[in-house]
Amino acid sequence: xxxxxxxxxxxxxxxxxxxxxxxxxxxxxxxxxxxxxxxxxxxxxxxxxxxxxxxxxxxxxxxxxxxxxxxxxxxxxxxxxxxxxxxxxxxxxxxxxxxxxxxxxxxxxxxxxxxxxxxxxxxxxxxxxxxxxxxxxxxxxxxxxxxxxxxxxxxxxxxxxxxxxxxxxxxxxxxxxxxxxxxxxxxxxxxxxxxxxxxxxxxxxxxxxxxxxxxxxxxxxxxxxxxxxxxxxxxxxxxxxxxxxxxxxxxxxxxxxxxxxxxxxxxxxxxxxxxxxxxxxxxxxxxxxxxxxxxxxxxxxxxxxxxxxxxxxxxxxxxxxxxxxxxxxxxxxxxxxxxxxxxxxxxxxxxxxxxxxxxxxxxxxxxxxxxxxxxxxxxxxxxxxxxxxxxxxxxxxxxxxxxxxxxxxxxxxxxxxxxxxxxxxxxxxxxxxxxxxxxxxxxxxxxxxxxxxxxxxxxxxxxxxxxxxxxxxxxxxxx
Numbered sequence: 160x161x162x163x164x165x166x167x168x169x170x171x172x173x174x175x176x177x178x179x180x181x182x183x184x185x186x187x188x189x190x191x192x193x194x195x196x197x198x199x200x201x202x203x204x205x206x207x208x209x210x211x212x213x214x215x216x217x218x219x220x221x222x223x224x225x226x227x228x229x230x231x232x233x234x235x236x237x238x239x240x241x242x243x244x245x246x247x248x249x250x251x252x253x254x255x256x257x258x259x260x261x262x263x264x265x266x267x268x269x270x271x272x273x274x275x276x277x278x279x280x281x282x283x284x285x286x287x288x289x290x291x292x293x294x295x296x297x298x299x300x301x302x303x304x305x306x307x308x309x310x311x312x313x314x315x316x317x318x319x320x321x322x323x324x325x326x327x328x329x330x331x332x333x334x335x336x337x338x339x340x341x342x343x344x345x346x347x348x349x350x351x352x353x354x355x356x357x358x359x360x361x362x363x364x365x366x367x368x369x370x371x372x373x374x375x376x377x378x379x380x381x382x383x384x385x386x387x388x389x390x391x392x393x394x395x396x397x398x399x400x401x402x403x404x405x406x407x408x409x410x411x412x413x414x415x416x417x418x419x420x421x422x423x424x425x426x427x428x429x430x431x432x433x434x435x436x437x438x439x440x441x442x443x444x445x446x447x448x449x450x451x452x453x454x455x456x457x458x459x460x461x462x463x464x465x466x467x468x469x470x471x472x473x474x475x476x477x478x479x480x481x482x483x484x485x486x487x488x489x490x491x492x493x494x495x496x497x498x499x500x501x502x503x504x505x506x507x508x509x510x511x512x513x514x515x516x517x518x519x520x521x522x523x524x525x526x527x528x529x530x531x532x533x534x535x536x537x538x539x540x541x542x543x544x545x546x547x548x549x550x551x552x553x554x555x556x557x558x559x560x561x562x563x564x565x566x567x568x569x570x571x572x573x574x575x576x577x578x579x580x581x582x583x584x585x586x587x588x589x590x591x592x593x594x595x596x597x598x599x600x601x602x603x604x605x606x607x608x609x610x611x612x613x614x615x616x617x618x619x620x621x622x623x624x625x626x627x628x629x630x631x632x633x634x635x636x637x638x
Contacts (some may be wrong), residue, residue, distance in 0.1 A: 161202040165238055169271045172327065173233040173261075174206035177319035178312065180228035181283060186409045187295055189304050190230060190315040205261035206231030209284045210413045212257060212420065218563050219253055219549065221261030227413055229281045232316055233260060235267030236276040236328045243330035244276040245585040246320055248359070250313055252340030252366075252549065254423040256285050262561070269557035273582040276329035278320055282312035282345075286416040289428040291376055292391035294405045306376055306387050307430045310352070313345055314435070317358040335361040335585040337455075339552055341423060343367020344440075347516070350450045351443040352435050361588055363581065364456040365555070366548060369512025370441050370634060371424065373431030384426045424508075425473040441512070444519040453588040454520050455581075457530030457608070458513045460545030460622075462505040469500070477507045485633055492626045501544065506623070511630040514621060521602035528590055529601050529608040531622065534573045538565040554611070555581055569613055576616055580609075 163172035178190035185191065207226035214220035236244055249265055251258040260279030267277025282288060288309030299305060317334070324331045336359045338346040343364040349355040350362055374380050376387050385393070395403045398415065421427035430436060443449055468478045481489065493499040514529065521527040532551040541547060553559050557578040559566040580590040580598065590598050596616040599607040606624065610617045621627065 160199045162199050163202045163234075167268065167272075168238050169235055169268045170238050170327075171233065171235045171268070172202040174204055174231045175202055175234065176206075176230060177232050177280070178230040178315045181230060181287075181308070182227045183409065186227065186287065187290060187308065189308070189311050193230075193319075205233055206281065208259040208261060209281050210287055210416070211253075211284050212417050214257065216563075217253070217257065218264045218561055219251060219258045219262050219552070221259040221263075227287065229259075229283070230312055230315075232278055232280045232319065233267070234276065234278050234327055235271040237271050237274065240274070240328055243325065243333075244274065244328050245582075246276045246278060246324050246329040246331070246334045247582070247585050248317060248320060248334060248336050249277065249279040250282070250336060250338030250342035250345050251279070252338065252342040253284070255289060255309060255341045255428040256420060256423065258284070258342075264552055264558055264561040265556055266558055266561070267556070270578055270582055273578060275582050275585050276324065276327065278316070278324075280313065280316040282309045282316070284309060285421055285428070286394070287413065288312070289421070289430055290391055291387040292395060292403070292405075292408060293388050294403055294408060295391070296376070296388060298405050302434070304434050305432055307432045307435045310345060310348055310430070310435055313349065314352070314355050314358065317349075317355065321358055332360070333585070334359045335363065337363035337365070337555075337581070338367065339365040340367065340549060344371060344429065347440045348436050350452070350454075351438070351440060351448055353437075354435055356450060359450070359452065361453045361584060362450070362455075363584070364454070364513070364516070365551060366458050366462060366509055367456070367513075368440075368508060369516045371429055371439070372426070373429045373436055373439055374426040375431050376433065380426055382426075387430060390427055422473065441515060441519075444516055444523070447523045449520065449523070451523070451525050453526040453528075453584070454517070455528045455530065455584055455590065456513050456517050456520075457532065458505075458509040459548060459551055460531055460533040461502075461543050462509045462548045464501060464505065464543055464545070464547060466504045467500045468503055474504050474508060478503065480637060481633065485629070489626075489629055492629055502623075502626070506626055506630055510623075511627040511634075514627055515631065517601050518605070521600075521605070524602075526588060527601040528584070528598055529621070530598075531608055531610045533610055533612050534570070535613065536562070536564055536566050536570055538567075540564060551577070551611075554578070572615070573611060573613070577611060580616075
């Protein structure tokens with residue numbers, strides 16, 4: 160029995176274990192079913208966040224404590240309801256290095272008031288969630304899943320929803336997964352993962368990349384980078400464990416696994432393990448292998464405005480293979496070097512890949528809705544030319560009280576709109592309905608999206624399509 164709480168017409172159950180604590184011998188093992196309990200279990204407080212670096216004020220990170228024993232989830236549902244509720248399962252972002260489902264930013268109360276059940280999850284992060292080493296490989300049975308433990312956790316949470324949602328008023332036959340940034344990248348991987356098939360029925364990808372490359376377990380990446388096992392071996396050698404056993408690896412203090420920080424886009428954390436993820440996302444969509452479910456996908460208008468293509472990072476390296484003629488065409492399309500420096504990384508990483516996946520999913524015959532988020536609070540302090548990365552989250556959840564900057568009446572109107580589209584999509588597989596601005600379905604209206612602005616949603620042609628066309632051609636040549 161779970162003892163939850165009821166407030167303001169919403170029932171919540173927090174800190175619910177969905178898998179056994181992945182500690183001791185369970186470190187770097189696939190998640191196992193949670194231990195049962197007898198009698199009442201208090202579900203009034205969120206659980207510990209997973210092991211991660213200090214939050215430095217990140218509003219997507221929940222309260223301490225921090226622990227390897229972190230595989231819990233949280234549920235919100237309206238107290239009064241008629242019939243089973245659509246279920247929305249949130250997968251947080253944070254570069255697979257930080258974040259949690261316990262942050263006030265992701266409180267599900269206001270979404271639940273719109274007639275859905277909301278579930279937020281924790282999953283293993285960093286090297287505890289995405290890691291391999293020859294000593295770990297040696298102890299595994301042939302074909303046993305490996306390295307992608309954070310993704311396995313997400314699947315285990317979806318299995319918990321399948322088995323338990325009905326007891327809390329939810330409909331296990333109507334589950335929407337939605338996630339942002341690295342959480343969006345996990346959503347796209349769930350869409351191409353056979354073990355996840357049938358566990359969800361709609362998907363929402365918020366700034367979830369799309370052309371990113373996974374790292375194989377035992378062979379180099381397409382870009383020549385080392386395999387997961389080679390990366391794990393190098394990390395252990397850096398700790399003075401050149402010939403580490405599996406037992407020695409499992410005895411490394413969790414905090415020691417944080418330094419140096421693993422690189423999300425550079426290949427340390429996105430895994431092509433061969434079982435849960437057999438290929439990269441874009442080729443899988445191109446082959447029609449993704450889940451045949453309705454999809455919302457989109458980006459923010461100024462995602463990585465602070466990042467230049469000249470930066471020494473995996474993001475900055477994305478344009479290094481351009482020919483002289485390609486670079487000249489890009490500079491012309493962006494109106495010169497300044498425009499190129501400000502916007503091309505966002506377009507390469509987020510905007511063109513989102514349009515590409517939308518095109519492929521629609522081409523494969525599945526309902527698809529593309530968006531662009533361009534709501535900017537008047538009090539936002541950052542220098543910008545649009546909505547920065549992750550700034551849509553408090554609008555989706557209608558949790559403006561957790562915004563990192565002050566908000567106003569305009570912001571609340573846009574939060575009402577965005578939360579309304581998301582919950583309607585969860586209910587019907589189509590965000591349209593009521594008196595809201597019609598959102599064009601991408602297959603029926605190729606090249607059109609819904610843009611969220613300070614003045615409200617607007618249906619329009621995809622902005623800066625000429626730039627995205629150049630990027631699509633560049634990626635095609637590279638492939």
